[in-house]
Amino acid sequence: MAMSFPRSSSKVGLLPRETGSLARGLPPARPETLFVLGVNGGMSVAPDAGFPLVFGRNEPQVHVCVGVGDPHVSRRHGIITREHSRWVLNNIGRLPIRLPGSCLVLGGDRAELPLGYTPLFIVGPRQDHLLEVRVAASTAQKGEPDGHEAETRDREKWQLSxxxxxxxxxxxxxxxxxxxxxxxxxxxxxxxxxxxxxxxxxxxxxxxxxxxxxxxxxxxxxxxxxxxxxxxxxxxxxxxxxxxxxxxxxxxxxxxxxxxxxxxxxxxxxxx
Known part of the structure; x- marks a missing residue:
């Protein structure tokens, strides 16, 4: 059964397959808007949309597809929901999900997602599968850049020749x-x-x-x-x-x- 979307699309948007890495920044967005990107595109969800985002390998059953062709990844592997003003990752699959810093979210466990860019890896026996997540930064303070400019400042990149x-x-x-x-x-x-x-x-x-x-x-x-x-x-x-x-x-x-x-x-x- 295909996943359904809310009738009002003003708070939920689609990211095309050609979207670049979320690590490089975001289009203008409301503070704390959720962006999730998989192999075939992704979605953006406003913080007040009341929309639980489902990801996994079976595209007709999820909103964002990840781990296509790997039977170890669950058809519906995880859900990201808005709870108490925070975005929360829920692992409903069998394989663990690795966050930065080697933190593992095991099946049945949950973890809050921080502002900024967070690469999630579904840890398979032969390959890890990347799901990119980014939460738009909060409104900038007075005198600081706002909107898109503020979003790109969540963590400084190192300069390499x-x-x-x-x-x-x-x-x-x-x-x-x-x-x-x-x-x-x-x-x-x-x-x-x-x-x-x-x-x-x-x-x-x-x-x-x-x-x-x-x-x-x-x-x-x-x-x-x-x-x-x-x-x-x-x-x-x-x-x-x-x-x-x-x-x-x-x-x-x-x-x-x-x-x-x-x-x-x-x-x-x-x-x-």
Whole structure:
């Protein structure tokens, strides 16, 4: 049975499939409007719409589709409702839903959603499935930008040079592809992939490691867990894992950046 929509569409809108990542911002919207985006588009819901939004893999039974083709994802996997002036995620499926910071919402559990951008991952045995959620920021204070301008300020992105971004996207591509329990690539794998991508460049593992080490050092002034002295041994992949996690949470790198690893769009990297 297909899901129904309220007769009045002024408080509930559709997001087309071509909508870009919600991490990049929102169109003008009322404060605390909910935006949810899946593989085939999504929806926006005003805070006073009284509209429970259902998501899952069976498109005719949900408002936003996620996990298409994966039978481990429930047909109706979750519901987002407005309760006591907060948006609340309810997991009604079997698989857990992972929030930023490795917080898991298990089947039957619930969690409040914060203002700003929140990537939700349905944790499958072979693949994690992304559902993008964003709650429009509250009205700005006097003297601050309002509407759309205020919405983009919920978390500051880190500045990366083109070569830094290329190396970090390559290093963290398993995270961007939503592989289960992702780990950074090895330096040898990064060097080999970048050498194949840019055969005229001198991509050694030492160069890639040096570029990433410089980024970790720069960000360590404000982010903990990026220096070896802060991590008890054995360090392993912890430093790069912490760095990639920070870049994902701040949407400094997103799934759309995987295009940088496309041979057709590759350009020689500047010295780094």
């Amino acid at each position: 083109p070569v830094e971004k290329l190396v970090l996207v390559c290093l963290g591509q398993r995270y961007l592809r939503h592989e289960p329990q992702p780990q950074p690539l090895t330096w040898a794998q990064v060097a080999a992939e970048l050498s194949a991508l840019q055969p005229t460049e001198d991509w050694s593992w030492r160069r890639a490691a040096h570029i990433v080490a410089k980024v970790r050092t720069r960000l360590s002034r404000k982010v903990s867990g990026l220096l070896e002295k802060e991590i008890p041994p054995p360090v392993g992949n912890t430093l790069n894992h912490n760095l990639i996690t920070e870049l994902l949470l701040t949407t400094t790198i997103t799934r759309a950046d995987l295009r940088l690893l496309d041979e057709e769009s590759a350009e020689p990297a500047p010295p780094g």
